[in-house]
Amino acid sequence: MTEEFKSGFVALIGRPNVGKSTLLNYLVGQKVAIMSPQPQTTRNKISGVYTDDHEQIVFIDTPGIHKPKNKLDDFMDKSSYSALDEVDVVLFMVEPEKAGKGDHYIADLLKKIKKPVFLVINKIDTIHPDKLLEIIDSYKELGDFTEIVPISASQGNNVDELIKTITKYLPVGPQFYDADQITDRPEYFIVAELIREQVLRLTHEEVPHATAVVVDRMRDHENGKLQIEATIYVERDGQKGIVIGKRGSMLKQIGIAARKEIENLLGEKVNLRLWVKVQKNWRSDPAFLKSIGYNAKELR
Ligand SMILES: Nc1nc2c(ncn2[C@@H]2O[C@H](COP(=O)(O)OP(=O)(O)OP(=O)(O)O)[C@@H](O)[C@H]2O)c(=O)[nH]1
Ligand SMILES: [Mg+2]
Incomplete structure (x- = not known):
């Protein structure tokens, strides 16, 4: 008897910072979600x-609730x-x-x-194995989980x-996607995220x-390099000053580090040009949020 091919969707859900994106990237073997x-x-x-x-499993990384x-x-x-x-299965990830x-x-x-919910205890590389049972017990009070799986997303354990x-x-x-397709997100989205990742790292x-971060242009080649222009939006003048830094030093650092990551992703040389703009209180501005792709109405 031949085994039948299986496929389905799995959500990664949890508090901020528990390692959802780290697990997603480990699973696909490439950075599609910034960490x-x-x-x-x-x-x-994502x-x-x-x-x-x-089998083919489509994992859906989500923002920390x-x-x-x-x-x-x-x-x-x-x-x-x-x-x-x-999704068919929910992974509830915890510290x-x-x-x-x-x-x-x-x-x-x-x-x-009404779906299988797994409790996934991540970062087990940071604790003594003796602690695990105690932690599992504390979560049993929270509900009946279909499965309980301890892992380390950064090291790939389990x-x-x-x-x-x-x-x-x-x-x-x-099989919903070609075997070599690793995400549903377009390249320009990941490029913008890789720039934002460096802002997170350095500020x-x-x-x-x-x-x-919004990518404004990413198409033309000059001198064999893909030309990418992007704008970093902040909310206030003071923040703009921080992102630019003394004589542009911070923006330069962000640009160099992001360019390396982008070249790694795209497998080609890139010329990255960055601008910084103030968009007052954009996080509370529905029209601006919509314009940069944070549009709740488009959520399925
Ligand atoms: N030691 C250890 N650190 C981990 C592990 N998984 C993730 N981390 C770290 O935890 C931090 C958060 O990881 P992310 O993957 O960004 O977490 P997230 O759940 O996607 O966070 P949000 O997107 O903010 O909800 C990073 O510093 C990771 O390096 C792990 O298995 N072991
Ligand atoms: Mg994440």
Whole structure:
């Protein structure tokens, strides 16, 4: 008897910073979602496609669910909730510590979902193995999870086991994407995100959260290099000063680091030009949010 091909969709849900994007990137073997030690790094749903001989799993990375403070936060939470409707399995990712308030909130939300929900305890490389049982017990109070899988997304520990376990719950189905397609997001989206990732890495306090990046041009080649122009939006003049830095030093650093990442992604040489603009309180401005792709109405 030949084994039938399986396929399905899996959502990565959890508090900010638990390692959802790190797991997505590990699964597809390339950086399609940016990662950072700052909470609220991911702002949109991003799919990552895992394909092997037996199955195709489309993982959907989502923004960390948190208390909304502005319209951007609303959009981020709505994006995460909307992913729950689209999938066959939900991975509820948590830190390797006792359940916190944010976890309780998400667990209550997931109780309403009539689908397999796995508790995925990430970052187990940071704890002593003896601690694991205690942590698992603390989460058992939060609900009945279909499976409980401890992993390390950054080191890949037990990720194979996670995939095997997911497969048990997937229906027989077609291959939705070519085996070499790893995301549904267009290249210009990932390019903008790679620039934002460097802003997250190199600036602090309120600047990372107040930053948005838009790619304005990415098509023409000059001297064999792809020409990319992008705008970094911030909310206030002071933030603009920080992103530009003394005699442009910060913007230069952001540009050099982002260019390397972009060249890595695209596999070609790039000439990256960056602008910084102030868009007052853009995180509360529905028209601007829509114009840069944070549009709640477009969420499925
Ligand atoms: N030690 C350790 N660190 C990890 C692991 N997975 C992720 N991290 C770190 O945790 C931080 C957050 O990772 P992200 O993947 O950006 O987390 P996220 O859940 O996508 O965060 P948001 O997009 O803000 O919701 C980063 O500094 C990662 O390097 C892990 O398995 N072990
Ligand atoms: Mg993320």
